[in-house]
Amino acid sequence: MKPEAHLNLMANLPEPDQVYEVLINAHDGLTQSESAKLNAKLILLLINHIGDSKIIIEAIEKAK
Amino acid sequence: MSFDAIPVYKTKTYRRLCDAEYSSIKKHQFVVVGSGPVGLALALFMARKGHEVVVLSAFDFIPGGSKGICYSKEALDIFDALGVGARIVEKGVIWNVGKVFWGQGAEPVYQFDMLPIKDQKNPGFVNIQQYYVEDYLVDALEEMDNVDIRWGHAVIDLQTEENDAIITVQTKDGDYQLATDYVLACDGSKSSIRHLMGLDFKGRVFEDSFLIADVKFKQERPSERWFWFDPPFNPGRTALLHKQPDDIWRLDFQLGWDVDRAEAIKPENVAPFIKGLLGEDIEYEEDWMSIYTFQCRRMDSFVHGPVIFAGDAAHQVSPFGARGANSGLPDAFNLSWKLDMVLRGLASKELLESYNHERTYGADENILNSSRSTDFITPKSPISTIFRDAVLELASEYEFARPLVNSGRLSAPTPCYDSPLSTPDLDMDEFACGPRPGDICVDAPIELDGQENWLLQALPDSFSLLHVGENPVSSDLTTLTLPATDLIAQRYDVGATYLVRPDKIVAARWKQPTFKQIKQAHQRALAQMGA
Numbered sequence: 331m332k333p334e335a336h337l338n339l340m341a342n343l344p345e346p347d348q349v350y351e352v353l354i355n356a357h358d359g360l361t362q363s364e365s366a367k368l369n370a371k372l373i374l375l376l377i378n379h380i381g382d383s384k385i386i387i388e389a390i391e392k393a394k
Numbered sequence: 395m396s397f398d399a400i401p402v403y404k405t406k407t408y409r410r411l412c413d414a415e416y417s418s419i420k421k422h423q424f425v426v427v428g429s430g431p432v433g434l435a436l437a438l439f440m441a442r443k444g445h446e447v448v449v450l451s452a453f454d455f456i457p458g459g460s461k462g463i464c465y466s467k468e469a470l471d472i473f474d475a476l477g478v479g480a481r482i483v484e485k486g487v488i489w490n491v492g493k494v495f496w497g498q499g500a501e502p503v504y505q506f507d508m509l510p511i512k513d514q515k516n517p518g519f520v521n522i523q524q525y526y527v528e529d530y531l532v533d534a535l536e537e538m539d540n541v542d543i544r545w546g547h548a549v550i551d552l553q554t555e556e557n558d559a560i561i562t563v564q565t566k567d568g569d570y571q572l573a574t575d576y577v578l579a580c581d582g583s584k585s586s587i588r589h590l591m592g593l594d595f596k597g598r599v600f601e602d603s604f605l606i607a608d609v610k611f612k613q614e615r616p617s618e619r620w621f622w623f624d625p626p627f628n629p630g631r632t633a634l635l636h637k638q639p640d641d642i643w644r645l646d647f648q649l650g651w652d653v654d655r656a657e658a659i660k661p662e663n664v665a666p667f668i669k670g671l672l673g674e675d676i677e678y679e680e681d682w683m684s685i686y687t688f689q690c691r692r693m694d695s696f697v698h699g700p701v702i703f704a705g706d707a708a709h710q711v712s713p714f715g716a717r718g719a720n721s722g723l724p725d726a727f728n729l730s731w732k733l734d735m736v737l738r739g740l741a742s743k744e745l746l747e748s749y750n751h752e753r754t755y756g757a758d759e760n761i762l763n764s765s766r767s768t769d770f771i772t773p774k775s776p777i778s779t780i781f782r783d784a785v786l787e788l789a790s791e792y793e794f795a796r797p798l799v800n801s802g803r804l805s806a807p808t809p810c811y812d813s814p815l816s817t818p819d820l821d822m823d824e825f826a827c828g829p830r831p832g833d834i835c836v837d838a839p840i841e842l843d844g845q846e847n848w849l850l851q852a853l854p855d856s857f858s859l860l861h862v863g864e865n866p867v868s869s870d871l872t873t874l875t876l877p878a879t880d881l882i883a884q885r886y887d888v889g890a891t892y893l894v895r896p897d898k899i900v901a902a903r904w905k906q907p908t909f910k911q912i913k914q915a916h917q918r919a920l921a922q923m924g925a
Contacts, residue, residue: 366777370784378794 337388401458401682403525406532408454408546410567422448423737424576425561427549427587429453431462431524432705432722433580434531437541438476439730442855445737447541448572450563452586454546456532459682460608461524463638464716466805467509468834469723470516471850471898478530479516486520487637492619494801496786498626503789504799513881514837515848519804521617521638524719552577552590552701559700576733577701580722585707591698597691598765600712602772603653604686607645607664608638611678621801623771623786627670632771632801635671642681645671648772655685688712690765692757696725697750704729709757711764714771714802721760721805724897725753731855731896735920745921748815756808763803770800809833815895817902817915828887829900835860835892836885840876849876853894857901857916860892867891868909871916895919 343349357365377386414420426437429451441447465473465482473479490509493502508518535541550569551562559577563570579587588595620635627633631648638644647667649658657663664683669676692709696702705722729749735741773779788795809832816831829835837850852874853860859873862882867873871893878888886892893902893915902915 363776363780366780367784367787370777370781371788374781374784374788374795374798 335382335385337385337392339392400453400455402455403458404456404529406451406454406456406543406545408566409544410565411544411570415572416568416570419560419571419573422446422572422574424578424733425450425572425574426578426580427561428579428581428585428705428707429456429528429532429543429545430580430582430705430722431527431531431719432726433578434528434535435472435476435723436578436580436704436726436730437543438478438531438535439726440734441535441538441541442476443730443734445540445734447535447538449535449541449543450547450549450561451543451545452548452581456525456528458525459684460606460638460642460644462713462716462719463521463523463636463644464720464804465520465522465527466716466720467514467516467518468805468807469720470520471834471837472723472727473527474516474851475727475855475898476531476534478534481530482522482527483516483520485526485639486522487617487639488517488520489617489619489637490518491616492621492801492804494799495620495622495625496790497624499790501790503786504796504801506804508804511836513839515839515850516837519619519716521636521644523638523640523642526639527719549581549586549590552587554591554699554701556699575700578729578733579701579703579707580705580726581707583706583710585703587701588693588703588707591701593693593698595691595693595710597689597710597761599689600687600768600772601651602687602768603649603651603655603658604713605647605649605658605664605667606682606684606686607647607668607680608642608682609645609668609678610640610642610681611672611676612641613672613676619804623782623801625671627667633667633671649685653685658685659683686713688768690761690768692754692761695750696753697746702729702733702746702749704753708753709760711760712768714767715760715764715804716802717760717764717805721756721808724756724807725749727897728753741920741922748813748921752810752813752815755810755812759808760805767800767802771802807834809899815901815919815921817893817918820904823903823905825887825890825903825905827884828890828903829892831900831902833900835894835898835900838881838885840882842874850898853898855896857896857919858894859912860886860894861890862886863889865889865906867907867912869912871912893919 426433426449437447437449473482492506494504496503548564550564553560558575560573617637622633625633628647634646636644690711696708704725711717732745773782785798789799811832840849842852859871861867861875863878876882889905891904892900895901901919
């Protein structure tokens, strides 16, 4: 059996500064609610890509 | 008692009982309280099994108003088992497809098919006014000699002992009492039996109200469930359109929490909604207008000594998902064969506890699904609204977001995989497919004695075996052996043997079981100790 996957809490991004910059810039000029909507869409896109409920729930718990 | 506010579909005849019934206490094995779809279905199941059936109905009429209009495939299969399915499907509007629209968009952001598995006798859903369903069940009951529906006999008091109960009934001609071993409480969400016993009914209240506008008009539209989020004719809220027989359409509009019900229901206030949805020049007649709010809740236990609760009396959900009557009817199916076995001395009362186990589990599933739908349909916080709108926006463009769109997850069977009545699969048996213990049998077209038939229809209303393939099975149970055609092999696996309960739920399955294994599984399915 495959070992169960867990939320990766080690550094995993090859270009952290670039990705962070793109993320922050995406919110330029947006109102609070437009920003919230962008974040919501981003979360939905990413959780679908992850596609593993257990990991997503683990991440939600960690984020609390 | 006055029911002035309740519209009447059909009056029924109140009958005075003979003097002896008013002056002495007659003993019954069981009494059904309530004449809604669940009480009537339970009464009909028990009557068909040969029991003497008394139904107490506070009404002396079948109420009007379309009320619950959507009947699921599972409910239709149950109506078939009761002999009224054909009449309901014939009168009803068949539909399988649901579409979800958002804002101004003319194209659905999401659509679903309620009958993903084709080649089954019944469709995914049939829409029909609740009063037709009740009327057909009453017709079937009235044809039987062993049924006594007491219209206008209202339960006003109940005294329970460990093994029986005394019910006080109010009629126009005075009160009387009857004694009964079992009270089958199917008296709806405001259950008087539940109130008389002071039992809990806990859950969650949703702060929203909805307008039902059932209107009559002639227009060619597809028989589909159409649901809108934030439509131009009800901005920021939702709407639903559904077809019923007789050119009647169910329109449903979210109104918000603080609503003056009397105002909201006035024709001049309803008209803008209807015209907004159907067009300015639509000509329609009002059929039934109603404002509803809802709760998701259930009783802790459905079995309280001699009193057994079923349907809305025991559990209540939001209407999104059509999980009310569609979960009450499986209650009736589940309870009827168990009570029949207990009354005939073929099983102990332990079997009735399994009704509680299996159907409270079902209620929890329904409450969970219905609460999730409601949270999507009527978001309770600004961030919840933002996520909901993000889902809808993404769904109109990308396939991945469509499964997240929740306009009501429509009623589906709630298989209980940890039922005490089920026998787990043997480690050595491997199944490529087929229903697991706890699942309902999947229907399929079959040929039986040279005649075309349906699998669910061919299964007897007693315990039986369903066997796929050539090898004979050694058992004293009625066995339905099917050749392993492609379709049967895909649905039941070649060489598999299933022990099927009277409610068409799989109790056990094997590859080449022994006589003793089948016997033991059968005993376990009857909650017989030591099995």
